[in-house]
Amino acid sequence: MITLNNLSIAHGTKTIMQGISTTLASGQVHVIIGPNGTGKSTLLRSLFADLPLQSGHIGWQEKTLGAGRHRSRVIQQWRQAIAYMPQDTGLDVSLSVLEIVVLGGLETLTLHIDPNLLAEAMNCLHAAGIAPLAHRDVGSLSGGQRQMVLFAQVLMRNARMMLLDEPVSALDLHHQIAMLDLVREQTRERDLVTVVVLHDLNLACQYADNLLVFSQGTLQATGAPQAIITPELLSHTYGVTLEIVYDNGGLPMIQPLSRHHPLMINIPLRKEA
Known part of the structure; x- marks a missing residue:
């Protein structure tokens, strides 16, 4: 299990994330969602000790990663059991x-x-x-x-921890499903702590044991998708109108509504003759 205790993370003088406290259990897929620029990749980089913490600390396997820069030996020891896949596939x-x-x-x-x-x-x-x-x-x-x-x-x-930053962004639907199925299987079989950043909300709800919803650098909600996902939460997070239906397994399926959707068009009342 990983414990995040009141994390704040900055780039230069700009604070990107603040007040982040939660636990990430092993044997589960933890999926991070949220708008662009809210700090999803920043959090993964901090879990990998690639970006120093401004305040707070991360606890994992009887080790603690605190605020400030660390010596290369500390970072090397922290990363020994971590597999990190960044966005850049170059x-x-x-x-x-x-x-x-x-x-x-x-x-x-x-x-x-x-x-x-x-x-x-x-x-x-x-x-x-x-x-x-x-x-x-x-x-x-x-x-x-x-x-x-x-x-x-x-x-x-x-590894004992997998950090995957948008791992399916360049894949077609068949390979998206194949990779995320494998991620879930490996997580269960090897009792890994797996943290994945996804943009596709329906894939996130399909594969997350635990969903972390970020907006404006803060953790808005965390929990099982069927327990926390509501139109109000996602509308507040993404600034869009949407509706949610549920599949046969009770998982939410999210449908954004365009401005031209019938439900979004105000039809004026017909005047009586």
């Missing part, structure tokens, strides 16, 4: 897909690669559904394929 290297994934399992660079490590990397590629790409140059891949490669590298880390 891989400006001349390596094969298999080589990229193998790097996820190396603690230090070496000229000799254990055959067992290569076999494990191939298993990760099979799990991600991209084994046929193993010997392709990563620079020749599409954005969606690169996302799948980076996710296979995440699997290769054998």
